Amino acid sequence: MAEKKLMKGNEAIAEAAIRGGCRFYAGYPITPQNEIPEYMSWRLNEVGGHFVQAESEIAAINMVYGSAGAGGRAMTSSSSPGISLKQEGISYICGAELPCVIVNMVRSGPGLGGIQPAQCDYFQAVKGGGHGDYRMLVYAPNSVQECVNLMYDAYDKAEKYRLPVMMLGDGMLGQIMEAVELPPMKDPKTFPKKPWATTGEGIGKTRRIINSLYIVPDELEAMNKKLQKVYDEMAANETMVEEYKLDDAEIVLTAYGTVGRIVKSSVDLLREKGIKAGLIRPITVYPFPKDAFKRVGEMPCVKEIVAVELSTGQYIEDVKLYTECRKPVKFYGRSGGNVMSPEDVVDFVLKEVK
Numbered sequence: 001m002a003e004k005k006l007m008k009g010n011e012a013i014a015e016a017a018i019r020g021g022c023r024f025y026a027g028y029p030i031t032p033q034n035e036i037p038e039y040m041s042w043r044l045n046e047v048g049g050h051f052v053q054a055e056s057e058i059a060a061i062n063m064v065y066g067s068a069g070a071g072g073r074a075m076t077s078s079s080s081p082g083i084s085l086k087q088e089g090i091s092y093i094c095g096a097e098l099p100c101v102i103v104n105m106v107r108s109g110p111g112l113g114g115i116q117p118a119q120c121d122y123f124q125a126v127k128g129g130g131h132g133d134y135r136m137l138v139y140a141p142n143s144v145q146e147c148v149n150l151m152y153d154a155y156d157k158a159e160k161y162r163l164p165v166m167m168l169g170d171g172m173l174g175q176i177m178e179a180v181e182l183p184p185m186k187d188p189k190t191f192p193k194k195p196w197a198t199t200g201e202g203i204g205k206t207r208r209i210i211n212s213l214y215i216v217p218d219e220l221e222a223m224n225k226k227l228q229k230v231y232d233e234m235a236a237n238e239t240m241v242e243e244y245k246l247d248d249a250e251i252v253l254t255a256y257g258t259v260g261r262i263v264k265s266s267v268d269l270l271r272e273k274g275i276k277a278g279l280i281r282p283i284t285v286y287p288f289p290k291d292a293f294k295r296v297g298e299m300p301c302v303k304e305i306v307a308v309e310l311s312t313g314q315y316i317e318d319v320k321l322y323t324e325c326r327k328p329v330k331f332y333g334r335s336g337g338n339v340m341s342p343e344d345v346v347d348f349v350l351k352e353v354k
Helices: 009-019 035-046 057-069 080-093 122-127 144-152 153-160 171-175 217-238 257-274 290-297 313-321 340-351
Strands: 002-007 024-027 048-052 074-078 100-106 136-137 164-170 177-182 240-243 250-255 277-282 284-286 303-310 328-331
Touching: 002 009, 002 080, 009 035, 009 100, 009 144, 009 153, 009 171, 009 177, 024 035, 024 057, 035 048, 035 074, 057 074, 057 080, 057 100, 057 153, 057 313, 074 080, 074 340, 080 122, 080 164, 100 153, 100 171, 122 284, 136 153, 144 153, 144 164, 144 177, 153 217, 153 240, 164 171, 164 257, 240 257, 250 257, 250 290, 250 340, 257 277, 257 303, 257 340, 277 290, 290 313, 303 313, 303 340, 328 340
Parallel strands: 024 048, 024 074, 074 100, 100 164, 136 164, 250 277, 250 303, 303 328
Antiparallel strands: 002 177, 136 284, 240 277
């Protein structure tokens, strides 16, 4: 049965991962996601799992590689600079077709930056921050409950497509407390078999090799084409988007993650002032909801689009790309750890949007 509980975002993410089947976690502390490894350090022991405090972020992601390669449901988490250190390992994991879950609770940058919330890792997450033509399934939840819902099924998605799933949050989402409904614990006995995993089964028969090294160019090209088919299938089946009061909207606000939640309140405030505003919020930032944004660009009632984000402008590039620049797109962003209020967004629209 589902269980209702008041939880901090980071802890809810960890609990949902465990209930979704996670039994191995390797990580290294960095603010503002430290409650995730702290929670995992005692909770995994209760369910027969394993927690490793790695010596570095680089070590942690390679431990996840090993656990996933052996068929385990493995997870790591970090924040911005820590995710940067994991990028080589993430590319290897994608090249080896290994399912796992990665959490990034984004902090402000560049460099060490600050510990406040930001969305400055958008390019890193959705464009492939490491080397090579790889992609991940990237969720951008806007609430603790949405974190739980997405995380609970993240391993099923990762194993279906044999790739990492990334939860792209921020310091705000990780630290807020909300009432959540926790789903029941999944039974590992019901998880699908992994005939590719290096479990030691089948010794003397077909060898199971986990690898991402292809010296022959034609073999590597064939592998890239195989992966691209997987990404195309994922885009067809897993794209998620929220639309709010879009039907008659003249001004469309768009944002993802916690900012999408802020902007939703801005839409209501603008409606109270007689301005026909609406919201489109991608829940998957990869695959990006291209068709939904193309429809917004083609809507006759829409006059302008406003992209709102906690960065100096990254998400806006995909907004322009997938609306095909059919409508003017304006940018409103904060950075350095500053967070806009719903009223700030309203003021921007009143002053800057025709």
